[in-house]
Amino acid sequence: MEGSQFQRQAANMRKTLFDQGYLDEQFIQLEELQDDANPNFVEEVVKVFYRDSARMIRNIEVAMAKTPIDFEKLDDVMHQFKGSCSGIGAKKVKGECTQFQDYCKAENAEGCTRTFQSLKQEHAILKTKLENYFQLTRQC
Amino acid sequence: MMMTMENNNGFSSPRSDAFPAGLRVLVVDDDPTWLKILEKMLKKCSYEVTTCGLAREALNLLRERKDGFDIVISDVNMPDMDGFKLLEHVGLEMDLPVIMMSVDGETSRVMKGVQHGACDYLLKPIRMKELRNIWQHVLRKRIHEVRDIEFHEGIDEIYMTRNGSDKSEDRHLPSGTDPISGKKRKDVDNKHDDRECNDPSSVKKVRVVWAVDLHQKFVKAVNQIGFDKVGPKKILDLMGVPWLTRENVASHLQKYRLYLGRLQKEKELTASFGGMKQSDITSKEPNGNHCLQNSVNKQCDLTSGNHGTQGNKTILQNVDFKMHEGDMKCIAPMPMAEPKKAMNGDNSDPQKSSNKKMGVNHSFGQLGSDLQYATTVPKQYSWNEECSETQMNRECKPHFRPKSVFNALPLTTLPQNIQLDYIRPRLPLNSRPSSLERDNKLAEADMMPAYMKSRSQGIGQLSPAECKADRFPVQPGSKSTNVQGLKSIPSAVWSMNNHSLDQILGGCSESEDTSLNMTCGTEFASWDGNLQCGSLQGDFQPLNVGPETVESFNYGNPELTSEVPTFSYDSLKFDFEYPFDSMEYPVIDQGLFIT
Numbered sequence: 024m025e026g027s028q029f030q031r032q033a034a035n036m037r038k039t040l041f042d043q044g045y046l047d048e049q050f051i052q053l054e055e056l057q058d059d060a061n062p063n064f065v066e067e068v069v070k071v072f073y074r075d076s077a078r079m080i081r082n083i084e085v086a087m088a089k090t091p092i093d094f095e096k097l098d099d100v101m102h103q104f105k106g107s108c109s110g111i112g113a114k115k116v117k118g119e120c121t122q123f124q125d126y127c128k129a130e131n132a133e134g135c136t137r138t139f140q141s142l143k144q145e146h147a148i149l150k151t152k153l154e155n156y157f158q159l160t161r162q163c
Numbered sequence: 164m165m166m167t168m169e170n171n172n173g174f175s176s177p178r179s180d181a182f183p184a185g186l187r188v189l190v191v192d193d194d195p196t197w198l199k200i201l202e203k204m205l206k207k208c209s210y211e212v213t214t215c216g217l218a219r220e221a222l223n224l225l226r227e228r229k230d231g232f233d234i235v236i237s238d239v240n241m242p243d244m245d246g247f248k249l250l251e252h253v254g255l256e257m258d259l260p261v262i263m264m265s266v267d268g269e270t271s272r273v274m275k276g277v278q279h280g281a282c283d284y285l286l287k288p289i290r291m292k293e294l295r296n297i298w299q300h301v302l303r304k305r306i307h308e309v310r311d312i313e314f315h316e317g318i319d320e321i322y323m324t325r326n327g328s329d330k331s332e333d334r335h336l337p338s339g340t341d342p343i344s345g346k347k348r349k350d351v352d353n354k355h356d357d358r359e360c361n362d363p364s365s366v367k368k369v370r371v372v373w374a375v376d377l378h379q380k381f382v383k384a385v386n387q388i389g390f391d392k393v394g395p396k397k398i399l400d401l402m403g404v405p406w407l408t409r410e411n412v413a414s415h416l417q418k419y420r421l422y423l424g425r426l427q428k429e430k431e432l433t434a435s436f437g438g439m440k441q442s443d444i445t446s447k448e449p450n451g452n453h454c455l456q457n458s459v460n461k462q463c464d465l466t467s468g469n470h471g472t473q474g475n476k477t478i479l480q481n482v483d484f485k486m487h488e489g490d491m492k493c494i495a496p497m498p499m500a501e502p503k504k505a506m507n508g509d510n511s512d513p514q515k516s517s518n519k520k521m522g523v524n525h526s527f528g529q530l531g532s533d534l535q536y537a538t539t540v541p542k543q544y545s546w547n548e549e550c551s552e553t554q555m556n557r558e559c560k561p562h563f564r565p566k567s568v569f570n571a572l573p574l575t576t577l578p579q580n581i582q583l584d585y586i587r588p589r590l591p592l593n594s595r596p597s598s599l600e601r602d603n604k605l606a607e608a609d610m611m612p613a614y615m616k617s618r619s620q621g622i623g624q625l626s627p628a629e630c631k632a633d634r635f636p637v638q639p640g641s642k643s644t645n646v647q648g649l650k651s652i653p654s655a656v657w658s659m660n661n662h663s664l665d666q667i668l669g670g671c672s673e674s675e676d677t678s679l680n681m682t683c684g685t686e687f688a689s690w691d692g693n694l695q696c697g698s699l700q701g702d703f704q705p706l707n708v709g710p711e712t713v714e715s716f717n718y719g720n721p722e723l724t725s726e727v728p729t730f731s732y733d734s735l736k737f738d739f740e741y742p743f744d745s746m747e748y749p750v751i752d753q754g755l756f757i758t
Contacts, residue, residue: 072196106266110196
């Protein structure tokens with residue numbers, strides 16, 4: 024049956040996301056919150072996250088374009104962003120955030136730039152994967 | 164940003180029967196992701212959730228819906244206002260428990276939260292199980308409030324008894340309610356609400372919401388009186404708000420002091436803690452006694468800081484207490500407890516006012532009022548700008564009377580030793596049986612404030628001898644020595660804990676050797692000393708208390724007779740140490756009275 028096939032695919036995909044370190048325990052927390060009252064809760068939260076994180080990324084870009092770079096402010100903004108990532112369990116993205124913050128503390132502009140690129144990449148990759156995943160689950 | 168309301172009418176009242184279900188929570192976070200998550204989590208806990216994305220919005224909402232919320236959860240980093248500021252406002256104006264959240268779990272930040280009065284500090288990512296139990300903060304606060312009410316009522320009762328006039332507006336004889344259950348016998352603010360609930364979880368004292376204009380009147384009155392002389396009654400009189408009670412003012416005053424003290428402390432955070440002006444005080448006084456006295460007074464004034472999270476009203480209770488002509492002489496040799504800013508504030512003010520009220524002439528009165536709370540924090544005396552060392556000194560000096568002797572009071576500086584010498588007037592013991600309960604409550608109440616009610620356990624040492632002047636500015640000497648010198652001082656060791664009211668009741672009654680352990684606030688070491696129920700206040704001696712009892716309060720007072728029940732201080736454990744800068748700040752409030 025299609026349903027069960029999708030179910031299996033969704034389950035596999037989900038497992039992969041965890042195994043490959045894209046998601047962490049927080050994602051499970053979200054899943055547990057999902058119920059009849061909010062059947063698409065996880066997807067909704069992820070949507071909210073991506074909407075808001077786009078804004079935050081823009082802020083970081085603006086801050087990084089300044090000269091000289093205000094590392095403290097940058098660290099602050101990234102801190103906020105990291106907090107948000109922790110909400111959906113975006114593990115890899117969170118890792119990049121931490122790395123970025125380390126470079127901020129070291130006032131290493133180049134390190135920050137590199138990490139930021141990496142961060143944006145992970146951020147985008149996760150978005151795609153999750154979108155695919157949700158699509159699958161909707162078909163179950 | 165967004166504000167969503169769970170219930171249609173928006174002004175729901177708590178479903179007391181289903182507590183904690185229906186707990187009305189206000190969540191404040193600028194992160195929409197977390198706002199959504201928290202909302203869902205809280206809803207799953209069967210709470211009524213309102214979300215808010217901006218701090219100012221949250222404040223407006225809180226002000227609009229007075230009594231519309233039970234607890235506030237807020238993120239520390241808000242774009243429009245510092246989360247800590249919001250925390251303070253909520254504490255000052257609404258007196259609601261506030262939980263802070265942050266991604267940052269650094270100790271310093273957490274400490275700051277606690278210092279600002281947060282009742283808890285959660286780290287993101289937050290698990291649902293952490294939110295399930297937030298109702299405990301609400302309940303705890305209510306229980307403390309009830310105790311405060313009872314305390315006040317007890318004081319009023321005594322006051323009325325003594326003076327034959329009912330000075331309290333809405334006082335009711337305290338009944339022997341179980342403090343543990345937090346049964347609310349009478350709503351102090353009964354003007355606003357006559358609800359009475361038997362269910363502690365549903366106990367809901369009508370809160371006075373300190374709106375901006377009301378607060379302004381308050382501040383105006385405070386400034387008019389002079390911060391160092393301020394006391395709830397004076398403020399109340401000046402404010403001229405008919406429906407406001409002294410308790411309301413007292414509790415607000417406590418918070419205000421906390422707030423100001425915090426401001427002050429922040430300025431001086433870098434100063435060494437050892438910089439207590441104790442030496443100043445000491446030098447000004449013939450002996451450290453006055454300091455003790457002051458601290459005692461302060462003790463009385465001190466209410467549990469609640470601080471933290473919830474500013475206790477106990478401190479203010481103390482103040483009120485003092486106003487009662489020393490019926491309850493709270494002789495708590497409490498060094499200015501700096502950490503508990505509230506204390507300081509309270510100390511300075513109530514002390515003064517109480518002194519005046521209590522017949523300063525009395526040695527005991529002196530004691531109370533002159534007690535200086537030595538705080539380890541440099542600025543300990545001044546919780547707010549107005550409070551200054553001089554103030555403390557002032558307090559020490561003027562009120563120092565040779566008679567009252569806390570001479571021997573060891574004024575060592577113990578960061579968080581709080582010794583509360585609470586001397587209960589014997590009166591209750593002798594008068595009527597029912598008064599015992601009151602007394603106990605009173606004692607409890609006294610103790611509570613002094614011991615920082617916020618702590619559930621606290622031991623108040625009520626003997627002057629036991630005053631560990633750890634924080635005493637007067638003498639940073641060894642506490643133990645001094646204490647021992649106070650042998651003749653009868654002391655009531657009150658270690659009151661939530662469950663020991665009955666104990667207290669039993670213990671208080673005419674038993675000199677009863678070891679009442681009133682654990683007020685967790686910070687108090689347990690005193691093994693004997694509990695003497697008796698009032699040692701000069702003029703306020705209960706009928707049964709003979710002069711010797713009175714004398715006992717005079718630590719080193721030559722006037723002390725040896726008939727004072729001997730208190731074996733040796734057994735007292737004075738070493739109740741508080742980390743000065745511990746994170747239990749709010750809680751510390753109670754425990755900061757170190758004498």
